[in-house]
Amino acid sequence: MExxxxxxxxxxxxxxxxxxxxxxxxxDFWAPWCGPCRLVAPVLEEIxxxxxxxxxxxxxxxDENPGVSQRYGIRSIPTMMFFKGGSQVDTLIGAAQxxxxxxxxxxxx
Numbered sequence: 001m002e003x004x005x006x007x008x009x010x011x012x013x014x015x016x017x018x019x020x021x022x023x024x025x026x027x028d029f030w031a032p033w034c035g036p037c038r039l040v041a042p043v044l045e046e047i048x049x050x051x052x053x054x055x056x057x058x059x060x061x062x063d064e065n066p067g068v069s070q071r072y073g074i075r076s077i078p079t080m081m082f083f084k085g086g087s088q089v090d091t092l093i094g095a096a097q098x099x100x101x102x103x104x105x106x107x108x109x
C-alpha cells in the first residue's frame with residue numbers, strides 16, 4: 001500500500017487538523033471527479049514530503065465534507081488555502097504549478 005504524506009480532513013476533524021495546528025497548513029479542497037485536482041495531487045504529495053515540519057498538507061473532499069467547504073466559500077476546485085495560527089493567510093485557485101505552491105509555502109512558513 002502506498003504511503004501518503006498528506007492528511008485527509010473531514011467536517012468533523014477540520015478544526016483539529018487545520019485551525020489548531022502549530023505549523024503552516026496547506027488545505028487542498030478537491031473532488032475525485034475533478035481532473036485538475038488529480039493533476040495537482042502528486043505535486044502536493046511532493047511538497048508535503050519535501051517540507052516535513054514546515055507545512056502540513058491537508059486534503060478535504062468537497063463532496064464528502066460540504067460543511068467546511070461552505071464555511072470557506074469554495075466555489076471552484078482545486079482551491080488551496082493556507083492557514084497559520086488558525087487564520088487563513090493565502091489562497092490559490094486552480095491547478096497551480098509546484099514552484100508557485102512552494103513559493104507560498106516559503107512565504108508563509
